[in-house]
Amino acid sequence: MANMKRSLGIGLWFMFLTLPLMVVRVNTINQEIEWRWSNMIWVGICAFAIAWLWQFSINRRANQRAHVAADAHPEVEKLSFAQRLADDPVLSKRVLLVAAAAAVVFPWLVSTGQNFYHVNVMVSALIFVVLGLGLNITVGLAGLLDLGYIAFFAVGAYTYALLSKNFDLGFWTCLPLGGLMGMLFGIVLGFPILRLRGDYLAIVTLGFASITKIVLENWDTVFGGAAGIANIPRPEFFGMALDGRQKSVYTYYIVLALVALTILVTNRLKNSRIGRAWMALREDEIACVAMGVDMARTKLSAYALGAFWAGLVGVIFAAHNNFINPDSFTFMDSAMILAMVVLGGMGSILGVIIAALALKLLPEYLRAFAEYRMLVFGGVMVLMMIFRPQGLINNMRRKYECDTVEGNHDGEK
Amino acid sequence: MMAKSNGKKLLEVSGLTMDFGGLRAVDSVGLDIFEGEIVALIGPNGAGKTTFFNCVTGIYEPTAGEVLIHPPGGTSKRINGMKPNSITTLGMARTFQNIRLFPAMTVLENVMIGRHCRTSTTILDAILSSRKAAREEKETIDKSYRLLEKVGLANEADEFSRNLSYGAQRRLEIARAMATDPFLLLLDEPAAGMNPQETHDLDELIVRIRKEDKLAILLIEHDMKLVMSISDRIYVMEYGKEIAQGTPREIKENPRVIEAYLGEEAHA
Incomplete structure (x- = not known):
């Protein structure tokens, strides 16, 4: 009342x-x-x-x-769907298979003839899925707030553009090089900011991204300035000539494979000695160091690995668009990727994927609502943060199997 | 005054001084710990006990003084100014006065972090899921679980550590520190905020750890009953200075200590 x-x-x-x-x-x-x-x-x-x-x-x-x-009993606590999924290997395997199959047949379902708009949209979305998963390592797992993540993406994209323009190197040679360059920049940025955390860290990374963009814009003899670099070759396919649609579909599969690889690698890292050290660093830096974890090495590895994926997918971005200029790497993009990690749930792979797809696909398909789409989008984000501040999927508990000598796993007490 | 002669010296601190700007928080304090000993460091609030701890464990770099450790079966080392993680790797582990667990990680994972410095799985091992990674992971899980059993938290292994009760969180901190395979355990007010029953259990746990794991223990504690019942030797600090050391009996009768704790009037 x-x-x-x-x-x-x-x-x-x-x-x-x-x-x-x-x-x-x-x-x-x-x-x-x-x-x-x-x-x-x-x-x-x-x-x-x-x-x-x-x-x-x-x-x-x-x-x-x-x-x-x-009711203080944790058993009564309602388990989320995601938690049940994680606890049940058979169910999760099935869901994964269905998702993988859907992703593989996707281009054949939506593209007919020369209409491959949906495939292109999906390629952009998947590029951001990889970016989201990469940033998830730095921000979600290791808790290092990075507002300039897009800079590493730019490093990858420009690596490919410049190498193919000046040295005529192919896509497949440049792909790992782009990743390594991203990693290198991650380490270069990581060193001076080892002692920083929280807000200070965010400001420095923001500055780093701005510097990158300004250098790209103003050093036009090397980077082509604001006009960018055009005519970047598409990924080659054993020397065969592909038409527009085939090229898009081909790129789609490359990104899809990269997404799968990213998921596999982050998942393994997350559940390893390294991933646990990252999480401990996120939770409490002093306790983490006092427990024998080398902070410098752990932080640098989180930066380097996060940047690696951005560099890698930057190469694909450049190849997919044929053209890059500094306007593709603005602060808005960094913020968008960060939003994916936060909305999805810090550290949650599934959550980040869902959030990345939603954040890229919704604005695209809401075009019908023209000027209202950003309004709706903003409103959804606000509501999300009020009602699920911990993100879409979070609070996942990993259970470990251990054989006990005494065999009293549920005995005693 | 002299310590028991039947052990090897593990930790040797002399003239340790720590200044914060113009404030001298610790003023040339010396302290020795021998094998298998339980040593208590007591003193009124603000005496500089925790600062002393932080200097020894590398959280702060002491302004002056010597901190030497002599690991059993290892070579002696001067550890002033070394990073905390290196000191932990050398075999000294600590807990915190204001509990510092990893709240969003499970109880078991908290302990597994302690194994970090005793394992060597690299990023590449983890990505390739190599045989070494799998073996180490299994060892880590088993060892950590064993430690949880020791402190009585095995049933809560899969629970988030933030959901544990206060006393259980303190015990988890001890298990986590033990996971680093230390020869010397430093406990910073392990009984703070515990009820009498929990304090009693803690008392038993500490004694058991010393016996079973052949550990030496240095503890800061305010609970005098606990300190007097389990310590072999006690050091007393006041205003950054060491004012007394000796066996519990000696400390109880030391006029300087009584004065520090009760004030002059009460003593007179």
Whole structure:
């Protein structure tokens, strides 16, 4: 009831607030003022409904919390779908197979004839999946806030563009080189900022990205300046000539393979000695060091590996677009990748993939709503952070198998 | 005053001084620990005990003084100014006064971090999932689980460490420190905030650890009952200075210590 009253108040308040905007209109042709009272009613109803829904969800969430706090037994805790998926190897294998099969047949389902728009959209989205997974190592696992991740992507892209332009090197030679260059820059950036953390780290990485962009823009004898570099060759396929659609499909499979590789590698790292050290570093730096983990080495490896994927996928980006210029590597892109990691759930591979696909595909397919799409997009992000601040998928618990000598895994106590 | 002569010296601190700007937090303190000993460091709040700990474990670099360790079966080393992780690798592990676990990791994973410096799986090993990586991983899990059994947390192995009770978190910190295979364990107020039952269990645990794992233990503690019952020797600090050392009995009767703890009036 209190909820109703409050919502009613909010509705009335909004009707009043939007009065000059929605109700009064000066008709300059007939020199008169129009009063559109029906608009006011609509505003009131909508504001009331949204306010009520808002209150309702907030209350429900508070109740849930109280409920969880009330029964302290973790067994009663409702397991999320993701947790069940992780706990059940058979189920997770099946889901993985279906997803992989869907990804493989995707280009044949959506592209007919010369229409390969959807394939191209998917290639861009998958590029960002790899970026998201790469940043997930640095930010999600090791907890090193990096606002300039896009710089490593630029390093990879320019590596390929310059090498193919100046030395006529092919795509497959440049792919690992791009990754290594990204890694190198990751280490170069990593050294001076070993002692920094949190906000300070974020500012330095932001500065690094700006420097990279400014260098690319202004050193035009080498990097082509703001005009960028054009005519970057597409990935070659055993010397065969491919038409437009085939090229896109081919690139799609390359990125898809890279996504699979990234998932495999990050997953293995995450569940290894290295990944645990990263997570410990994220949780508590001092305790981590006091437990014998070499901070410098751990931080540098997190930077280097995160940057490696950006460099690698940068090469594919350059090849896919045929053309690159500094405008493809703005702070907005860094922020977008960071948003993928945060929305997906820090450190969660599945979460980051879902978030990356959603963040890249939604704006693309919401084009029908034209100017409203960014509004909707922003609104969704705000709601997400209010109702699931921990990200889409988080709180995953990994269970370890261990054979005990005494065999009292569930004995005692 | 002299320590038991039946052991080898493990830790030798002399003239340790730590300045923070103009403030001298620790003023030329000396301390020795011998094999198999439980040594307590006590003193009123703000006496510089934790600063002393942090200097010895490498969190701070001491302004002056010598910190030498003599690992059993190893060569002696001067460790002032070494990084904390190197010191831990040499065989000295610690816990924290204000619990510093890794809250979003499971109990078992917390202990597994302790094994980090005793394993050597590289990034490449992990990516290729090599045989060495798999073997080490299994060893790490088994050893860590064994330690959880020792401190009585085996049933909570898969729980997030932040969900543990206060006393359990303290025990988990001890297990994590033990996972680094130390020869000397430094416990910073392990009984702080524990109820009498938990303190009693802790008492037993510490004694058991010393016996079973042949560890020497240095502990900072305010709980006098615990200190007096388990320590072989006690050092007392006040205002950064060492004011007394000796057996529990000697310390109890030392007028300087009584004064430091109770004030002059009470003593008179």
